[in-house]
Amino acid sequence: MKTYVIQRLVIAVLTLLGMSVVIFTLLRLAPGDIVDILFSTAGYVSPSEKQAIMKELGIDRPYWVQYVDWLRQMLSGDLGKSYRYDQPAWQIIRPLVPVTLELAALSTLFAVLIGVPTGVISAVRQDTTLDYVLRVFSLAGLSMPAFWLGMVIILGLVTWFAWIPPLSYVSPAQDLKLHAVQFLLPALAVGYRSSALIMRITRSSLLEVMREDYIRTAWAKGQTGRVVIWRHALKNALLPVVTVIGIEFAFLIGGLVVTETVFNLPGVARFLVQAILWRDYPIVQNLVMFIAIVVILSNLLVDMLYGVLDPRVRYGG
């Protein structure tokens, strides 16, 4: 197990290195840079002034120098300075991270709490009216984009209650109740969609396991339905479900753009889009690296969970 974890961590470092090359290159391939954006807000362009600003920001240097400089800064724990805000990138990024992590975690929690039980019920009551109702419920979740659902929630609230969630981040220390409301609504909108996927995977995986010999044996031994389903069947059916949950969580870290925008939450995803539009390289590069780290860690966690859930899965020989 230890060897396996070390192997995975080495691969993770190599993956991050590859990611750094990809993100650095893609950003430079996009047309325009921060200086073009600055001039666009001023409505004119001056080549000499442009050159001076490029020099000031250090983006007139050869690409490889900029890349090596970025790597060196990252290794020393310095994320550089935001071009747009003229402040340390970490200072800008730090408040965004907990917002997105909390929203993604809450959304995933909702998704699991809704998706797993409904998937189990749907499988156990296969081809009954309840199964059909739950499948339609999940299909609706898959069909409705989270941002659309979010906007419907906002418009519903303003129309019926003349109320919408807070317009800026409310910390739990400030007002726990308001904080909860601020996060619960977007988490529900996002979680509903994810729950639909989890429900369908749970259902199909459980149906497959329920046809296994050892389940038949359990029934033959006279064990109760609850023990057969929850203890023997579900535990073994959970492997693909855990995989999907891991992927969904990782996806949410960078994929909450529109939900954060609609609910006006100051998270990583919304800020990342703004930073891309402004070609704020230090912010974009470091935020994408953060997302990559979360994706790699969540995948690693999922792999570790395999061993816990299924003793047949063993790592490292």
Next chain:
Amino acid sequence: MSRARFALFSIIPLALAAAFVGPGTSQSQSQTPKSGGVLNMMLREELSQGFSIHETSTISTVWPAMPCLNNLVLFDPLKKTESVDTIIGELAEKWSWQDNYRNLVFFLRKGVKWHDGQPFTSKDVKFTFDMLREAPDAPAKLRINPRKDWYANIEAIETPDTHTAVFRLKKPQPSLLLMLASGYTPVYAAHVPPAEYRTNCVGTGPFKLKEWRKGEYVEFVKNPDYFVKGRPHLDGLKYFVIVERGTRQAAIQAGKLDVSFPGETTKTAAEQLKKAVPQLVITPFSQNVADNIIMNIKKPPFDNLKVRLAVSHAIDRRALIQAVHQGGAVVGAALAPKPWGFWGLAEKDLLGLPGYGAKAAEEKALARKLVAEAGFSREKPLKVEIVTRAIAVYVDMASFVINELKQVGIEATLKQIETAQWHAMATRGDYQIGANLTGVGPDDPDANYYENYACGSPRNYSQYCNEEVMKMFDAQSQELDPKKRLALNAAIQKKLEADAARPILDWKLDYFTVWPHVKNLIPHQSIYNFGRMQEVWSDK
């Protein structure tokens, strides 16, 4: 379309204005202001250059930065029409033109302090305007200086004492005062590096910066040492960054925000808001932003006047206003028409200009004739690439224009340009024809002409350059008689349209929305000049 129908088109927005404006705006000035309260407002995007108004040309910076700063003079916040007669003193207590409008003397207020406690003096005035005009001995330089041309006529700034500043001009320019009264012209502190305004705001204004939480909000608190006694009325201001338009509208509707963003509310959105919350006060006003066509005069086929005129004749301005703006714009030439602006051409003068004729079919026939005269035919059609910024308001207008051009035998394809590339491309003249939007700070001919039509100006995207017209620009700028200046400007606007220098399609209106408890926030005929907030109070 008959002349009567044309007149009707001019009257409709006014009638709508009367319908929209609720109580509050006019009554508020007769009520006794109350002190206290915080006004919650919106920003549609993050501040692009912090509070450094001098380094941007966007309302997204001017609107939230104005309350922190002061000008020498300002358009009276309580008067909706901006003109030389509505200018009031801010940091200048009095001013005086001398030597036949060649010297402008400002007598500065005494006892004014910057937010960091330093005293304000004439040194700050000299510092700011030497920096703006890029004087050889200027002690500081802006990273980006978009309005350098505004101050090209200033020869020197002298400070005989700590509370007097003299602007010595190369030639008479009465309109300089109007540019100095714009929201784009605050005075910076000489003891603060200009770069610091990108992250902080050290002003003398009615509100002090409390916090700028990046991407979230900007918060100001009342400046207790403000030099105008009894102002500001409010305890604070909070500007929330809300990128999603639907959320912004919901926030206004829910009462979470008290005020809309200038230039943000379309006629359709205003109608929806009014239906949902009838007590909202909606005031239509000119954004001082024009939809226009830029054609690269240096390159074929638009080096040919006939082709440029064909384009101008082809576009039915009134149909564009209905289709793209749902009636929320008005027809005008280079300067915003009355009553939305001060200098625009009268309707009878507009009717005679290319493309402004009342009968769209006749205009299109003329356009087809001009295209044929330029040597193009069905067999050999004129094919052009029309560029526009990849933003909905630009693309909608460009799509309409393409359809209009098609009807006169001009086959246009659309190319969307990302914002990062747009101004660089336009300044380089790296295009054939484009659908463009142009905002003008103060409603004054100088600010518009020298920026958008003058030879060599980087914002003159069409690269139109006519020495005769330049002389006309200078003549109106130096004209001291207001009536004569108005007449000169009418002639210039006609000439610009006759040359199809940059055909103007319409002037956009905004439907500024506030809750009824917001008093004394009066939109002007330019979105850039009424954000000081010192007179605003809340009747909550």
